[in-house]
Amino acid sequence: MAEKKKTAPKAPAKKAAPSAAKKVSEVKVEIKPEVKVEVKEVKPAPAPKAPAPAPAPKKKDGKMKVLFVAGEANPFIKTGGLADVAGALPRALVEKGIDARVMIPLYLGIPQEMKNNMQYLGNCFVQLSWRSQYCGVFSYVYQGVTYYFIDNEFYFKRHGIYGHYDDGERFAFFSKAILESLKIIDFKPDIIHANDWHTALVPVFLDCFYRGDEYCKDAQTVYTIHNIEFQGQYGDGLIEDILGLNYDQSQLVRYAGCVNYMKGGIESAARVTTVSPSYANEILDPYYGYGMQDILNARKFKLSGIINGIDEEKNNPATDQSLFKNYDINSLENKKFNKVGLQQLLGLPVNEDVPMIGMVGRLTHQKGIDLVTAVMDRILDMDVQVVILGTGDWKYENILKDMQNRYPGKLRAIINFSSDMASKIYAASDMFLMPSKFEPCGLSQMIAMRYASVPIVRLTGGLKDTVMAYNHETGEGDGFTFLTYNASDMLYAIERAVGLYRDYKDEWKKVVENGMKKDFSWSTIAKQYIDLYKGI
């Protein structure tokens, strides 16, 4: 692998792009919902003849080699939990003796400071049907993990990382570029771990075009679904025009009259995982499966759920630089300075005793914002303050801004993406509201527990697997829960939490401590992924 800095040839930019990159913490990422295509109930097509299974991985130096490929990764670029996972799981794998590396696109939004320190490794051209597209490869070592970046200014030198008209082409390019660039990085992975629809085509392209390639002929594939709602669905014109698949190969990605990248990943990967055991079960059902339930039921033998962890170094109230005052389980009395600091910063009445309810997340139907706005008046009837940070659907952003105007002394809606503000809210709040309609894993509730903010959640997916309802009799539990997707049930859970906070201070402390003591470390979880990789 080239270690010396060389001058990087630049791919021709088709559009002028602004130069200054922002700090990751300040990147405002617009999260646009994908165009949803109505999925007809169809039976899964019989799996096309797969190429002969690859032989068991050979590990010359004894280390298993894993290439983790994703649409985003912390600390370079982030829109949500996927970046957190791509920034933490590979490091945990490396700490366990796995040679894990990560590959993401070289987006405009990656901080310039990081780009300046990347090493150029080489370039090649990627064939997308009739197109031949430039692919540069850069590397950057962060906390012991090597990250690779695929450079093509036409596809990635743009504002916002998803939501472009040609996302289907952009991520087909990225998926093929990953396989094409293995020779440049001189890495023969035993496992390629693809994530979400952005890289779902990697196992497809591997089986269709690269099983004769010496760098990946032996590679096995794992495909992780972080959110089944976003599947990468496009018109089937893409098959010939971009993917370059023949009729037989195209059966892997055809579904319900269109091209579905996620379906291709599920069909082709040796193992399919999702980010919590409960969600792995839920997506077999039409309510949660977003049309993919029949495919998943047919491929259930290779489906499992592994809960995500959180980066306990990054999400640590004892060291987080964004806090007004750091604290840990032994100095919980310092948490109140964060509430007072945030109240002053946001112009809310300063009162360290008023219960503060925080929310950090995408403002979309998934996160249960409709429940919150439906009973906001009732929530604010109580003596509480509510602070919400998020971006998302225009409709919810506006409703929240309007409510903030009606309740200036009680509600703040910060329509922004800011890791600094997110930390401040986790630290300042006493309760963290996450009433999701569905939640593959959810990281925010775990971060909240670590910051001594008690989660109030709907029992679904990863929320069900990570939050245990507080039991007044036994003193066990670390949160408040409700089951049915219903605003009144959510309100009742909030009332119970506020009641305990106000009237039973000792019990409240116990709930807080139970949450803070929970083990959400990636170290434990990495072991489960290693077992999965070894079992293929």
Ligand code: ADP
């Ligand atoms: P998602 O479904 O968006 O992946 P998760 O709970 O798994 O939800 O992860 C969300 C991550 O993104 C958490 O680390 C959370 O703190 C962060 N996050 C979400 N919205 C914002 C925002 N507006 N500003 C800063 N961080 C955010």
